[in-house]
Amino acid sequence: MMLSETTSNKSNKITKWIWMGVAICCTAFLVSPPVALGVGIVLAQFIENPFPVLNHKAIQWLLKIAVVGLGFGMTVNSAISAGKEGFWFTAGSIFTTLLLGLILGKVLGIDKIIAQLISSGTAICGGSAIAAIAPIVKANTKQISISIGVVFLLNSLALFLFPPIGHLLHMTQHQFGLWSAIAIHDTSSVVGAADAYGNEALAMATTVKLARALWILPVSLVFAFLSHGSIKKIKIPYFIGLFILAIILNTYVPQVSSITPWIVSGSKIALSLVLFVIGSTLDFSSLKSVGTRPLFLAVGIWVFISVLSLIVILHTGA
Template sequence: MSSLANAAPQHRLARFTRHVTAVTPGLLLTAAIAAASIALHALPGAANLSPMLLAIVIGILGHNLIGTPAWAMPGVKLSLRRVLRFAIILLGLQLTTDQLIEVGGEGLAIIAATLLATFGFTTWLGRRLGVERKLAELIAAGTSICGASAIIATNTVTRADDEDVAYGVACVTVFGSAAMITLPLLAAPLGLDARTFGLWTGASIHEIAQVVAAAFQAGPDAGEFGTIAKLSRVAMLAPLVIGLGMLARARLRHAPGSAGHAAPPMPWFVLGFVAMIGVNHLVAIPGGVKSEIVALTTFMLSMALAAMGLETDLRKLAARGLRPALLGLAAALFVASFSLTLIKLTGWHG
């Protein structure tokens, strides 16, 4: 009996060792691409390019020009799953409940209404344009919440192709960058004060970095409030992804011929995201430590996007055509105009 008892731990150790050996090369590859993307982001003139965007571009170029080697695939897939989910959990440490309180009930209502309306409009228009449902959902999530992070989080339940994810990331990057340039030019003609402009940018621009770049052009008060408003919007990622997971499971249960198909997993990792918001509220994390956590989160999200790129075939991406791009443009125009209309109608001034 003792020999059998000793054999079980040895077998588990051997299996673990084989797993580590299999995934390490691919993890190192995605980590190297993430490091390169962060280094490129630090170059003059590249500050407005998200490291996540740069990582997926490098991954796509590598896959389509050279090919993703078979020895890297286990680690690439791990980056797309475990690394991604842990990064989204860490994203919660960038938020506190105090920040949500600072935005106020009316401000949060404007952000939430804009999110729901944008998601609903984008998925509805996607159907009218003939855009495949999964791709439309990814563009809707990226536009209504937080760009690439929302797209890859939503895809844990949407289960779209990697080419759909790449297309969605491209849409939110292009149209979010356009909003980042355009909205500051409209602040004075629209008569927006600093905090009102901050709320508008936080409620409508796609990526956190794009919001920061746009809002601070109207001064530090606008920049700080825009960042807080955007982070409040990011907090709504958790209920949206859980809700989409429940819809996906219900859709599969009622679909004909669905027997034998695995149901989309419930995204329980977003509860970890919510828990980290609570931890950040209760525990005073030193500024230096928080900066390191933000950097680690960006690095891990860039690893996930690098992995996505390493599985993306440009020929399949091109086959999606221009209709999803038109959907991304329409969604960007809707989120900006709808949020501004609510701000004006409510007379919100912070």
């Protein structure tokens, strides 16, 4: 018994060292966000993530730090311009995605709460929206796990697929930034895809995406009303205020703007680390538990909003 425990502890330590070594390499060699995600996914198929609880917290905090840091690379005028342009587009896409998701979920006979979580995650901001809606609709652990699992899977695909599609269709930086902000669920993947496309796309995508994230509040209120949930459980994304503050400081404080290139570079490293951590949690065995119908629902509404928004952007020349 003692020998077995000793062997297990030794194996666990080796796993931890391997995981930390690969994570350090992703930051030290400045790998791009898509590559970092891919490395994490590959690693997850060979070793079990040794820091499941710590990773969840790291994803939340590192992503917020990265997004706030990226705000130092933007100006007030560009942020206002992007926010104005994306407002009605965002509102329309959220309403359409939620409505389609709830209807399709009912047609497919999917658990009502799972349909609500997947629809919210697809419509607003992936895992963050699911985490915000879950306590309001009284979701259990399994329902949350299934919803987050399928959303993270599609986020991963989007990070790899969107930049090549953008180049194939000769989309401008502006167009791609807007498209990725509307059509990709999670903030980390939106920023990662836009960063791979270019700096202008990154600025556009980040601003519109965070404006989209603010819709967590009104959507949460709607779900609280429909499911008789408590409004006290609604989570407000306060870090968006810090993002706005970073933009203001970069625009109006010369001492800050002189060091912004360093802050932005550090934020991009943090983003790559976040995506590596996310990838290291996506082993295929856990994704099998998602089920075909929830997966079909998530893919269906994601493809719909991706294609529809792409057509609108290319047709209007946005």
